[in-house]
Amino acid sequence: MDTLAKLDILAEAARYDVACTSSGVSRPAKAGMVGNASPAGCCHSFTPDGRCVTLLKVLMSNVCSYDCAYCVNRRQATCARATFAPRELAELTVDFYKRNYIEGLFLSSGVLGTPDATTERMIECLRVLREELLFNGYVHAKVIPGTSPELVDSLGRLADRLSVNLELPSAGSLSRLCPEKQRQQVLGPMGQIRHTRDQEETALLASGKRTRRRALPTHEQEGLALGAGANRLTLRPRSQVSARRRSFAPAGQSTQLIIGATPETDNHILQLSQSLYQHFDLKRVFFSAYMPMVADAGLPARETPVPLRREHRLYQADWLMRYYAFTPDELATPEEPWLDLDVDPKLAWALRHIDRFPVEVMDASLTDLLRVPGIGPVGARRILAARRSGPLSFEDLRALKVTLKRACHFLTVAGKRDESCPLDVGLIREKVIADARQSAYNRTRRMAEGQLSLF
Amino acid sequence: MPGSVAACAAHVSYQLSLARPVALACDASAEGVLAAIGITYLAHAREGQLRLARAEGLQPRIGEQVVLAPSPIEPETVAFATRVLSGFARTVTTGCRRQRDGLCPASCDHRCVYRIALACASDSPTMPEVVHRYVRLGFAQDSRVRTLITDRRVADFDDLARHVLGECEHTRQFVRFSHMADGSFAASFSPSANTIPLMARHFAARMRQERFVIADPRHRVAAFHAEGAKRCELARLDGQLLKALVRMDDLADDEPYVRAMWQRFYRGTSLPGRDKSQRGYDLRTKWMPQRLWDGLYELGQDAPDAPVPARYDGNATDMPRIREAAPSSRREPPLRCSMVSGRD
Numbered sequence A: 001m002d003t004l005a006k007l008d009i010l011a012e013a014a015r016y017d018v019a020c021t022s023s024g025v026s027r028p029a030k031a032g033m034v035g036n037a038s039p040a041g042c043c044h045s046f047t048p049d050g051r052c053v054t055l056l057k058v059l060m061s062n063v064c065s066y067d068c069a070y071c072v073n074r075r076q077a078t079c080a081r082a083t084f085a086p087r088e089l090a091e092l093t094v095d096f097y098k099r100n101y102i103e104g105l106f107l108s109s110g111v112l113g114t115p116d117a118t119t120e121r122m123i124e125c126l127r128v129l130r131e132e133l134l135f136n137g138y139v140h141a142k143v144i145p146g147t148s149p150e151l152v153d154s155l156g157r158l159a160d161r162l163s164v165n166l167e168l169p170s171a172g173s174l175s176r177l178c179p180e181k182q183r184q185q186v187l188g189p190m191g192q193i194r195h196t197r198d199q200e201e202t203a204l205l206a207s208g209k210r211t212r213r214r215a216l217p218t219h220e221q222e223g224l225a226l227g228a229g230a231n232r233l234t235l236r237p238r239s240q241v242s243a244r245r246r247s248f249a250p251a252g253q254s255t256q257l258i259i260g261a262t263p264e265t266d267n268h269i270l271q272l273s274q275s276l277y278q279h280f281d282l283k284r285v286f287f288s289a290y291m292p293m294v295a296d297a298g299l300p301a302r303e304t305p306v307p308l309r310r311e312h313r314l315y316q317a318d319w320l321m322r323y324y325a326f327t328p329d330e331l332a333t334p335e336e337p338w339l340d341l342d343v344d345p346k347l348a349w350a351l352r353h354i355d356r357f358p359v360e361v362m363d364a365s366l367t368d369l370l371r372v373p374g375i376g377p378v379g380a381r382r383i384l385a386a387r388r389s390g391p392l393s394f395e396d397l398r399a400l401k402v403t404l405k406r407a408c409h410f411l412t413v414a415g416k417r418d419e420s421c422p423l424d425v426g427l428i429r430e431k432v433i434a435d436a437r438q439s440a441y442n443r444t445r446r447m448a449e450g451q452l453s454l455f
Numbered sequence B: 001m002p003g004s005v006a007a008c009a010a011h012v013s014y015q016l017s018l019a020r021p022v023a024l025a026c027d028a029s030a031e032g033v034l035a036a037i038g039i040t041y042l043a044h045a046r047e048g049q050l051r052l053a054r055a056e057g058l059q060p061r062i063g064e065q066v067v068l069a070p071s072p073i074e075p076e077t078v079a080f081a082t083r084v085l086s087g088f089a090r091t092v093t094t095g096c097r098r099q100r101d102g103l104c105p106a107s108c109d110h111r112c113v114y115r116i117a118l119a120c121a122s123d124s125p126t127m128p129e130v131v132h133r134y135v136r137l138g139f140a141q142d143s144r145v146r147t148l149i150t151d152r153r154v155a156d157f158d159d160l161a162r163h164v165l166g167e168c169e170h171t172r173q174f175v176r177f178s179h180m181a182d183g184s185f186a187a188s189f190s191p192s193a194n195t196i197p198l199m200a201r202h203f204a205a206r207m208r209q210e211r212f213v214i215a216d217p218r219h220r221v222a223a224f225h226a227e228g229a230k231r232c233e234l235a236r237l238d239g240q241l242l243k244a245l246v247r248m249d250d251l252a253d254d255e256p257y258v259r260a261m262w263q264r265f266y267r268g269t270s271l272p273g274r275d276k277s278q279r280g281y282d283l284r285t286k287w288m289p290q291r292l293w294d295g296l297y298e299l300g301q302d303a304p305d306a307p308v309p310a311r312y313d314g315n316a317t318d319m320p321r322i323r324e325a326a327p328s329s330r331r332e333p334p335l336r337c338s339m340v341s342g343r344d
Helices: A003-014 A086-098 A115-131 A151-158 A170-178 A182-206 A219-223 A267-280 A308-323 A345-351 A366-370 A377-389 A394-399 A404-410 A426-439 A440-450 B001-016 B032-041 B077-093 B110-121 B125-147 B152-174 B198-205 B239-247 B255-269 B283-287 B290-295
Strands: A053-058 A105-107 A138-142 A160-161 A253-259 A284-289 B024-025 B050-054 B067-069 B183-189 B214-215 B223-224 B233-236 B340-343
Touching: A003 A053, A003 A086, A003 B255, A053 A086, A053 B255, A086 A105, A086 A115, A086 A253, A105 A115, A115 A151, A138 A151, A151 A160, A170 A182, A182 A253, A182 A267, A182 A440, A219 A377, A219 A394, A253 A267, A253 A308, A267 A284, A284 A308, A308 A345, A308 A440, A308 B290, A345 A426, A366 A377, A366 B152, A377 B125, A394 A404, A404 A426, A426 A440, B001 B032, B001 B067, B001 B077, B032 B077, B032 B110, B050 B125, B067 B152, B077 B110, B077 B125, B110 B125, B110 B152, B110 B214, B125 B152, B125 B255, B152 B198, B152 B290, B183 B290, B198 B214, B198 B223, B198 B233, B214 B239
Parallel strands: A053 A105, A105 A138, A138 A160, A160 A253, A253 A284, B024 B050, B024 B067, B183 B214
Antiparallel strands: B214 B223, B223 B233, B233 B340
16 A cells, blocks of 8 residues: 555544644754744644644554544444554655645554554654654654553653543543543553653753743733734743753643533533643643544434534633633533533623623723733733823724724723713623624524534 | 935935925835835935835826835945834834843844834835834834834834734745755745745745745745755846746656645545534635635645655655655755845
8 A cells, every 4th residue: 555545544534633733842943954843833724624734644553452432443443444654654744844734743543452562653653753854843642541651751752742632521431432441541641741841840940051931021012012922922820941941742742622422511621621731731622523423322423413613612711711811610600511602701701790891991900801802812912012102092992903893892991981882781791692693603503503402 | 325325315305395295116125115214314304295105006196206216236225224224223222121121132033123024025005105104103202112002103014014924924834845856845935925035034944954946926036045054045036037936847756646645635634514614604715815725736636646656655664765865965056046135
């Protein structure tokens, strides 16, 4: 089988893994080596469904000894199977990279015999890529649950980012749908990655070399920047050591959860995400709307629509937790554990807490501005920078690219409300919800999803 | 004072003394625009007394006198533009807290000045005048100009720079190189701003070990890179050379197969149930403007059957290494053009 035929099988087999970022590490070009890595990453193409293509995302092999109920590559599935030779995949990565098709390699695999045997093959591929082909670009490697710690360590020395897929949001769902996987096999490598990164950070700080990051600019200085620079704008504390100095998984780790295959609520999923961020220092939790490709008694029926809107709202909520300092319970409460599908989570929160508004633009803190629908991390910082020069007006906010259509209801500027904004709280709620429901996105998804509930 | 610059300033001054409105037509490059701005100062023109306009396609207004600014091909014009730029940098960083604390340029990388390079790369017909008004504001307000982000002049200028920044990102994303028979790589890309000079260094870092060229037929600019070089050489091209570069009809033997693999990979990554009909809007087009689709092989017609290179024929155990396969030791120095206009 030539590489084209293998690629056909192994790219399609890998497409359900949603993570495809090449960010989080800066590695300058080096003489004699191929490529570099930039902290913001780069999307080189977009699929017809709008997802970014930044890495050569393939499986090493789609042969799998496991029988996870939701997986198209499960042991019992009748599909074409293929396996890359390590060098073959490494050569392919470099060929694509040199044509500016990709930023690097995203390497995952079915369980080819045992997790250790699979990981050894992946390590060989990355070794060829790094040491023989001198590839200096980005590599994201997937850790197969059950892999020995020493192999996880070797993988982390060759890859920029590691990820261990949690797959399902609860231990019960995991044991029901993935009988060969145990939760500890997933959490163990996550803990190991966190621990090794922490150890390296401590050693680097103790070494006294120039490892500490430059001081962060103030929020006002950030507001004067042209670009968004979104990665800098998080309110979460960041590591004291630059990714460039690290040798083990410098871009950190991430995970993926399948949404809609099991009955966990949004509140449960957001609580879990928050916990993963805190305990394992994850860079991202990815959500993958379950696509019913496999018939199984434990899964939604084949004709169930993809819960695209739920995935979208969960991503928005996740963003709000990482960049706006929202807590999971503020977004989906234990009493109302599902996110509103018609209204974005920030707007839904604002409508539930309308007594906290309007916020006065001229003296609101950054955290208060970030709570206003229509004002993002960039807009909030621009406001902080601009108001130092004098009083602002609604016209000025437009010049700062604040989305006034949503924000105007929740703001006063130098004591004034926007003229088009109703004063009555009930009217604001009615207007805002009607606007959100009329969006093309909501209308299309309502038609696609019908009135079906997830469970 | 350079002769052509001084003569132009004198001419502008004369026209203004007759109370005639003046359009100063300049080359739409950073050097051309900055030199023209310097000339407005030499002519003691006040803001509003004249306007800067692109020389190419200029439409004079009724009663307007058109004065042609000196060409940036002349070294003295470039030197004059450099003086204007360094004067601007000195003015806007005076009193700058970062400058005072010894953090400039290491910390901000002279971004206030880099914005001018970004804005000047814009294709907007109003670009020279927008930059002119911003630079004048900078000279009048010194470092305060950085914080006047709601001022119309700053907002217009930032809009231009932001658009170019977006187009720079498109350049990083969507340039597609082809492997040529001589072992080099070549790409043709037509952005909606003159981004190749701005992004040449990015590609030089990414492809340090390769000999490559990126041609922009729209702006008649190309970046040439020699193997191992840290920078690209930039050149303005004439029609013949441009055609030859863009044609790319001498592909390496492995190129059709690699393109076919890329196309197959791209098609394999798409997920069902999430496209435009399911979403209500076209997310792909939002991120990937259709004007750039022509150069993207993944969106083209099915690639014809291509011969399989030895390294991809499935006998993976004894495949040759890529760097050994490429004739690196026989690579030639980069092409040079007589109209080299500057460096990235």
